[in-house]
Amino acid sequence: MTPAISVAGLTRGYRGHLALDRVTFDVERGSITGLLGRNGAGKTTLLRILAGQEFPSAGQVRVFGASPAENDQVLRRMVLIREDQVYPDFKVRHALAAASWCYPGWSSELASSLLADFGLPPDRPVKKLSRGMRSALGIVTGLAARAELTLFDEPYAGLDAVARQTFYDRLLADYAEHPRTILLSTHLIDEAAGLLERVIVMDRGRVVLAAAADDLRGIATTVSGPVLAVDDFTAGHEVWERRQIASQASVVMVGPLGEGDWARARSLRLDLEPLTLQQLVVHAAAQPAETTNAGSFAAAAMERTSA
Amino acid sequence: MRTLVNVARYHLTQPLIFVGMVWAIMAFSFAVNLAIFRLVPATSPPAHYTGAVSIIYVFFFIMGVFATGRSLPFGLALGVSRRSYYTGTALLAVALAAADAVALTALQAIERATNGWGEELHFFRVPYLLDGPWYLTWLTSFVGLALLFAYGMWFGIVYRRWSIPGNVTFIAAQVTVVLAAALLISWLHGWTGVGRFFTALSAAGLTGLLAALTAALLVGGYATVRRVTV
Numbered sequence: 001m002t003p004a005i006s007v008a009g010l011t012r013g014y015r016g017h018l019a020l021d022r023v024t025f026d027v028e029r030g031s032i033t034g035l036l037g038r039n040g041a042g043k044t045t046l047l048r049i050l051a052g053q054e055f056p057s058a059g060q061v062r063v064f065g066a067s068p069a070e071n072d073q074v075l076r077r078m079v080l081i082r083e084d085q086v087y088p089d090f091k092v093r094h095a096l097a098a099a100s101w102c103y104p105g106w107s108s109e110l111a112s113s114l115l116a117d118f119g120l121p122p123d124r125p126v127k128k129l130s131r132g133m134r135s136a137l138g139i140v141t142g143l144a145a146r147a148e149l150t151l152f153d154e155p156y157a158g159l160d161a162v163a164r165q166t167f168y169d170r171l172l173a174d175y176a177e178h179p180r181t182i183l184l185s186t187h188l189i190d191e192a193a194g195l196l197e198r199v200i201v202m203d204r205g206r207v208v209l210a211a212a213a214d215d216l217r218g219i220a221t222t223v224s225g226p227v228l229a230v231d232d233f234t235a236g237h238e239v240w241e242r243r244q245i246a247s248q249a250s251v252v253m254v255g256p257l258g259e260g261d262w263a264r265a266r267s268l269r270l271d272l273e274p275l276t277l278q279q280l281v282v283h284a285a286a287q288p289a290e291t292t293n294a295g296s297f298a299a300a301a302m303e304r305t306s307a
Numbered sequence: 308m309r310t311l312v313n314v315a316r317y318h319l320t321q322p323l324i325f326v327g328m329v330w331a332i333m334a335f336s337f338a339v340n341l342a343i344f345r346l347v348p349a350t351s352p353p354a355h356y357t358g359a360v361s362i363i364y365v366f367f368f369i370m371g372v373f374a375t376g377r378s379l380p381f382g383l384a385l386g387v388s389r390r391s392y393y394t395g396t397a398l399l400a401v402a403l404a405a406a407d408a409v410a411l412t413a414l415q416a417i418e419r420a421t422n423g424w425g426e427e428l429h430f431f432r433v434p435y436l437l438d439g440p441w442y443l444t445w446l447t448s449f450v451g452l453a454l455l456f457a458y459g460m461w462f463g464i465v466y467r468r469w470s471i472p473g474n475v476t477f478i479a480a481q482v483t484v485v486l487a488a489a490l491l492i493s494w495l496h497g498w499t500g501v502g503r504f505f506t507a508l509s510a511a512g513l514t515g516l517l518a519a520l521t522a523a524l525l526v527g528g529y530a531t532v533r534r535v536t537v
Contacts, residue, residue, distance in 0.1 A: 086380040094320035
C-alpha cells in the first residue's frame with residue numbers, strides 16, 4: 001500500500017532563507033505522528049505544502065501516491081487545521097456546514113457532541129470567538145471531517161488544560177473507531193507524547209529525527225550521582241551532555257539499559273532517569289546545524305529497534 | 308460539479324453579502340431618488356434621470372472582492388483546489404448576475420408601465436445603455452454585473468497573495484496599459500477612428516465588447532489564483 005505521505009528532497013526557499021531543506025520522510029497509513037520542533041523549524045510550511053496551500057521550490061510530495069497540488073481527488077481526502085486559519089464573516093455553524101458538504105466522511109453527531117464538549121456556541125460569529133474557542137472550532141472541524149489524512153497544526157493554541165485533555169481523549173476515541181492517518185504538530189510534547197506512535201523532529205528546515213515513539217523511549221538516560229560513580233557507569237557509552245556541580249555529576253548517556261545496569265546503578269547510588277520525549281526533542285533541536293545529531297539519533301534508535 | 312456547487316453554497320452562507328445587502332441598498336437609493344424628484348419641479352419634457360442603478364454594479368465588484376479576498380483561505384482549507392474554488396465562484400457570479408439582471412429587467416418594465424413610478428423617474432432606464440427592448444436590458448445588465456464581479460474577484464485574489472502593495476501595483480499596471488494604449492493611438496493618429504468606432508457602436512455592440520472584457524478578466528483571475536498561497 002502506498003504511504004499516506006511520501007516526501008523526498010522537499011525544499012522551500014523564501015527570500016534569503018530556506019524554510020524547508022531537502023526534507024525526506026514517509027508516513028504510513030493508520031498512525032498518529034507527532035511533528036515536533038521549535039518555532040520556525042518549518043512545520044507549518046511543510047503542512048501547508050502537504051495540503052496544497054503552498055508550493056514547493058524543489059523536491060517531490062506525494063499524498064496517497066499523488067501530488068496534492070491542485071488535485072481535488074487527493075485534497076478532499078485530507079484536512080488541514082491551522083492555528084492561524086482565516087475565516088469569512090460567518091457563524092460557527094456555517095463553518096461546520098461548509099465542511100460537512102466538502103468531506104464525504106463528515107459526522108454530524110460527532111460535530112455536535114464536540115461542540116457541546118468545548119462549549120462552542122454554534123450561532124456565534126467566528127470573529128467574536130476567543131482564541132481558545134477558535135482553536136476549538138478547528139478541532140471540531142478536523143475531527144468531525146474524519147478525513148483519511150488529518151493534519152493538525154498547533155490545534156490548541158489558547159485552549160486550557162481541560163479542553164486539551166478533551167481533545168486528546170476525543171481524538172484517541174474517534175481514531176480507535178475510525179482509523180486514519182493523523183499528523184499533529186505541537187509544542188506541548190510531553191502532554192501529547194502518550195498519543196504519538198511516531199515522531200518527526202524538525203529543526204531549521206530539516207528533519208533531524210524520524211522514528212517510532214517506542215524506539216525513542218529509553219534511548220538515552222540521565223545518570224546522576226557522585227562524579228566517580230557516574231564516570232564509571234557511563235564509561236564506554238556515548239555522552240550527549242555533562243553537568244557537574246562540586247562532587248555531583250549529571251550525564252546524559254546514550255544507549256538502552258539492560259537488567260544489570262539498574263542493579264549496578266543502585267549499588268553505585270546513582271539515579272537513573274530515562275529522557276522524556278520532550279527532552280529528546282530539545283536535545284535533537286539544540287545541535288548546531290553543521291554537526292547535526294541526526295546520525296547519532298538514528299543509530300541509537302536503530303540499535304534499539306534491532307535489540 | 309459537486310465541488311463547484313459546494314463552493315457556491317459556501318459563499319451563500321453569507322446571504323447578506325451576496326443577496327440581501329445589495330437589494331437593501333438599492334431599495335434605499337430608490338426611495339431617496341423618488342423622494343427627491345417628488346420635491347424638485349417638473350422639467351419639460353418631464354423626465355428625471357439618475358444614474359443610481361450603478362450602485363448594484365459597484366456592489367457586484369465588492370462581492371467579487373469578498374468572494375476571493377476574504378473567503379479563499381477557508382475555502383482552500385476545505386480540501387478544494389484553487390481551480391475548483393475559482394470556477395465555483397465564477398459560476399456563482401454568473402448565476403447571481405443572471406438572476407439580478409432578471410430583477411433589473413422586471414423593475415425596468417414596471418418603471419415603463421407606471422410612467423416612471425408616477426414621477427417620470429428614470430431609475431432603471433439609462434439612456435443609450437439600458438433603454439432598449441427587455442432582452443437587451445437583461446443581456447447588458449447580466450454582462451455588466453458579471454464583469455464587475457469578475458473584476459472584483461481578480462482584485463481579491465491579488466490582495467490575498469500580495470496584500471495592499473499588490474493591489475497598488477495591480478492598479479498601476481492597469482493605468483499603464485491604458486496609458487500605453489492611449490499613447491499608441493496618438494502616435495498612429497487613430498483618435499478619429501476610435502471616436503467614429505464608439506459613436507457607431509450600438510448598446511448591443513458595447514455589450515459584446517464588455518462580454519469579451521469579462522472573459523479576459525476571468526482568464527486573468529484564473530491565472531493569478533493558480534499562484535495564490537494561503
